[in-house]
Amino acid sequence: MDEILGQVLRNAVWERLDLLSELASRADAPSLLSVARSELPRLTEGWRALLAAHEPDERGNCPECSSRWRQQKSPCSVWRAAYEHLVAGGLAPRPPRHLRSAPPTPEPIRSRRAVAGAH
Numbered sequence: 001m002d003e004i005l006g007q008v009l010r011n012a013v014w015e016r017l018d019l020l021s022e023l024a025s026r027a028d029a030p031s032l033l034s035v036a037r038s039e040l041p042r043l044t045e046g047w048r049a050l051l052a053a054h055e056p057d058e059r060g061n062c063p064e065c066s067s068r069w070r071q072q073k074s075p076c077s078v079w080r081a082a083y084e085h086l087v088a089g090g091l092a093p094r095p096p097r098h099l100r101s102a103p104p105t106p107e108p109i110r111s112r113r114a115v116a117g118a119h
């Protein structure tokens, strides 16, 4: 693939990601539901295809990230990024929005006493 085509391809992917981020933060609920139904399967399929290419071989090395001269032990950077974004941070459970913006408990001392008093 020549350099210009590579640049066009990369820009298209970045623009697509920007569009999805924009939709996630601005679209109304019905549009968001529609986008989620069409785009989430595409994103999961994309991750699956990418991760399948980076599955470790029988020696525990990533065949995509290894070269003839330098072996890359698995998990490679692609698998580490997948874990970081999909497991460690990306889909971690969060409280509902109305609870996230709630101010901290106004009387922490009293609630500590209540806990101590329960014993």
Ligand SMILES: [Zn+2]
Pocket: 054, 062, 063, 064, 065, 066, 076, 077, 078, 079
């Ligand atoms: Zn790899």
